Amino acid sequence: MIHIGPSLLAADFSRLAEEIGDIEKGGADFLHLDLMDGHFVPNLTFGVSLVAALRRHTALVFDAHLMVEHPETYIDALAAAGVQYVTVHQEACPHLDRVLQQIREKGMKCGAALNPATPVSTLECVASYLDMILIMSVNPGFGGQQFIPYTVAKVGDAAELLENAGNTAAVIEVDGGITADTIGHVTAAGATWLVAGSAVFGRADRAAAIAALKA
Ligand SMILES: O=C(CO)[C@H](O)[C@H](O)COP(=O)(O)O
Ligand SMILES: [Fe+2]
Numbered sequence: 001m002i003h004i005g006p007s008l009l010a011a012d013f014s015r016l017a018e019e020i021g022d023i024e025k026g027g028a029d030f031l032h033l034d035l036m037d038g039h040f041v042p043n044l045t046f047g048v049s050l051v052a053a054l055r056r057h058t059a060l061v062f063d064a065h066l067m068v069e070h071p072e073t074y075i076d077a078l079a080a081a082g083v084q085y086v087t088v089h090q091e092a093c094p095h096l097d098r099v100l101q102q103i104r105e106k107g108m109k110c111g112a113a114l115n116p117a118t119p120v121s122t123l124e125c126v127a128s129y130l131d132m133i134l135i136m137s138v139n140p141g142f143g144g145q146q147f148i149p150y151t152v153a154k155v156g157d158a159a160e161l162l163e164n165a166g167n168t169a170a171v172i173e174v175d176g177g178i179t180a181d182t183i184g185h186v187t188a189a190g191a192t193w194l195v196a197g198s199a200v201f202g203r204a205d206r207a208a209a210i211a212a213l214k215a
Contacts, residue, residue, distance in 0.1 A: 003029035003193045004210050005063055007175070009045060009143045010197030016050075017057040023200060026207035027214075030061040032175070032195045033083070034143075037068035040092050041141035048074060052081035061085065063193075065113060065175065067140045068092065072099050079106035087111030087134045087173075090122050097126055104129075111173070115140060116148050120157035127165035132193070133158040137186070138176030143197040147177030152185045159190030180212045 006028050011019035020031060033051055038044040051062065063085040064078055071088040072095070078086055086103045090112050093099050103110035111132030112123050116139060123133060135154050138145040151174070158172045173193035174186040183194055196213055203209040 001192060002187060002214055003171075004200070004213050005030040005032040005173075005193060005195050006200040006206070006210075007032040007034055007143060007195050007197035008201075009034045010201035012201075016054060019201065020054060020058045020060070023206050023210070024058050024060055026200075026205075027210045028060060028200070028206075030063045030085075030193070031058065032197075033062060033064045035064060035066050035068055035074070036141065039069045040089065041067045043141045048077040048081050051078070051083060055082040063087070063173075063195075065134065065195075066092075072102060075099070075102050075106055075108075079108055083108060085109045085111060085132060087113045087132060089113045089115065089140075091115055091118060100126060100129065113140075113175075114154070116151050116154075120154050120161055123158075123161060124165075127161050127170075128167050130162075130167065130170050132171050132173055133162070134173045134175055135186075135191070136176055137174050137178070137182075140176070144202075145177055147179070147182040149185075152189050155186050155189035155191050178213070180215075183213055 006023045036045040062083040100110040109131035113134035137151040172191045174191045175195035178196045200209045
């Protein structure tokens, strides 16, 4: 079952509530929220207060992708803001196990994200209790980049890792450069949650854009 999550990063920041309404009507399955701090990645986006303000405007599942250092300091506020999925970068977490437990204890689903050059094997010890593995198919920090083809094999590695851990509930998400041309490669490898920024918000007809990705 394919889930499409438009990334708010590519929306018109001067009209966010309207933009979210548009993709919700257009068939989006979740809303992907890219929090960047200008340190873990060389870009700055928005913080938890914006996420909390948007919560009042939509019933979509909120999927927060934390591209920040010290993600553990954001967890309580994200829970209070009504976020359902919180994904932290393996590379940003020397205490990954602790942060994942912290997310779970707050009643949210926990995910671990991997930069393109980080192998899936780094998640072996936490594979049994992850709710999501996020395979980055671009280097994080910016929307509108080209899909990196070698990351397709990592989707297969993630599927194998979850299977070996007996974790049938976790989902594999892919983020970056997802278009109607690239999506089939990652879904064939086992991804079911697909983030699409420019491929949805970059088009005038968002319902048609989401339908084209699902097709
Ligand atoms: O995490 C991200 C970037 O770091 C974004 O979610 C991603 O880039 C989506 O944008 P696009 O679909 O345009 O590539
Ligand atoms: Fe993202």
